[in-house]
Amino acid sequence: MNAMTWIVLGSTVAAVIGIAIGVIGPALAMGRAISSSLEAMARQPESERPLMRTLFIGLAMIESLAIYCLVIILIVLFKNPLLTYILP
Template sequence: MESATMIGMTSIIMAGVTLCIGSIAPAIGESNAVTQALKSIAQQPDESNTISRTLFVGLAMIESTAIYCFVLSMILLFANPFWNALVK
């Protein structure tokens, strides 16, 4: 198999794996965070503003992991650094 084909095929497969794992793990983390926040709000309704604010900050940090995986897969697909090795 030609090396350009091998690099392209590997890049596409790894981009898919990166998106798959990078979307499943944050989804599980976000569901756990929301579950715990809802339990906390049910136990202490007076602190719902503080819990909600902390929840949204935590969800944004968890979601950043999925965004980083998306960016990495886009780099693998459209700006692959390994293509330069074939040109030289």
Template structure:
């Protein structure tokens, strides 16, 4: 039974990292594309747009980091094993 829990934990960790990286990657791509479009339309606002973009990218990236933390917990500090 312990062996099955370990196998499921590894699969769940791989799924958490794999699926948890898709959402932020797509969101970051859309955010950068929208920021570049906005800078192309209003070059004088590039500083404000870039600053807002970096804050938004940091918020988006936290989802991937949380998925990584969950995967590491499943692998190294699993409460079920």
């Protein structure tokens, strides 16, 4: 195997590990936010509307972290900057 094959293989493995780690944090944060919101709504049902609005805004912000991770991983996979050093 030549150097380009090793770099592509290493980049792919790093991308898989990176997306796995990069999605765990937002997934845990979303679960915790939803759980806390449901507990608050169970205690005070009249505050459902403001809690839901705040929850959806918070979930969108948390989800953006996972999307940023996905974008960086896709850049590494399809436009790998390391390949410019080995290509003739």
